[in-house]
Amino acid sequence: MSTPATADATPPASSPARGSTHGGMWRVARTIAWRSLHTYVRRPDLFVPSLVFPLVFLASFAGGLSALGDVPGFHFPAGYTAFQFVFVLCQSAMFGGLFTGFTLAFDFESGFARRLMLAAEDRRGIALGYALVALTRSAITLSVVSAVALATGMRMTGDGVDIFGLYGLAALLTLVGYGWAAGVAFRFRSIQAGPLMQTPVFLLLFLAPVYVPLGLLKGWIHGVASINPATAFLDAGRGLISGVHDQTGLAFICAAALIFLFGIWMLTGLRSAENAP
């Protein structure tokens, strides 16, 4: 088997192999990104669910709960569809990252990722390559979801810069989801770790003001949502889509901090994968 040879003969992720440069890292990243995206768009079993589920969430929440827009104290200038669209956008972005973690775990399980680690001139390129995959997958999903939402009458009352900020935030959330999932995938190297990737993100998102603004939440959920970073993401996103800014700076700071933390988590995971027997 190739794995022990990998662990013994090749240097850790932090010191690129065979004297490679950043160019080497990008070469590896581009190759991985191309291969994974090629697989993604050619396999309907991967492609279709990643598009269908956000649309079902949008339909269910924006369509099924639109009466919540009439709850006393609920004021959102862009309407309830836009209010829920931001949740679906954040969720799709983070799950775009998570699903790429699944791909990475599956590649480990099939033995492909181990061979990749032998061949890569700079293994940080592996982590970077899958990050590019996550961003591209999210871009595809978010484009489709946005097109459907706009086609069905969603209003965006924010200006161009606000909307750019909204999608910028979504890109950062994709990296947050990916960083967490990739760290798990590098450590466990098995798709069995899927629930460990999904559950914390699922809870993080649903323990935020999903259906109504924070002010209308009562009881324990209000306390939890008040300290949940996902609340800042949703408030900022809803502020950007409506043009009435709320927590925008805090959301970007939280996202950047989480990317930094999960970046460390991911790279130490990569080190753990290198040292694995």
Place this chain on the structure above:
Amino acid sequence: MSVLARQIGVLARRAMRKTLRQPFQLFPIVFFPLILLAVNASGLKAATLLRGFPTHSYISFAIAVAFIQGGMFSLINTGTNLAEDIESGFFNRLALTPLRRVSLISGLLVGVAALGALQSAVYVLMGVVAGAHLDAGIGGALVILALGSLTAVGFGALGCAAALRTGSGEAVQGLFPLFFVFIFLSSSNLPRNLLKTGWFHTVANANPISYLIEGFRSLYIYGWDGTALWRGFAVAVGLTLVALLGVAGALRTRLQRT
């Protein structure tokens, strides 16, 4: 005891043990619906302020969904267990024994019925602990166990049909999200009279899961509502019959292939 009853009893006991001994199967049945209930009941509490909302307690309104989710986990667990038996060759070996064909699946479904009643009892108890008010009282709780058990059998039979048709646990697992869509596009979060978006209202009206949910919900909110109850039982019985037809067809093909 007749031979058939003994055969069904043995296979039912095996089916129950197989689920109860696997924490990976038990955890989602018990905790996933309860976590979702906790999150949704808190997050959607403001909905009780809407004019026309039938109760002041959102948890009493929302707990009905837990029974349906439990039923859907029956689909996955039963289907996956049967698919595992097919993949490992155990099902073929069983088919070669003098065991009657009808007991091959009946045993499994009797086990699912017992587990369905058990998981419904857990949801009822947890609901009471969380503050849900069961307007129909103890009698209502017994009806919930019966409806929960029948719902679990209906979904479990669907899982069996899928497992017999595909012979793959992975394929059965893939059905789970598909069935979740039916919950999402129903009156799971708001009553149908408050579904304001036209197309969603139409879909929820046509979705049988809405009536199944409302059957459970009526016992919590209205007490004894005959219309909601007969509709709920009709959907559960219909689901079971359709699934059993699917099982019969798939079993015939599977055993011929064997």
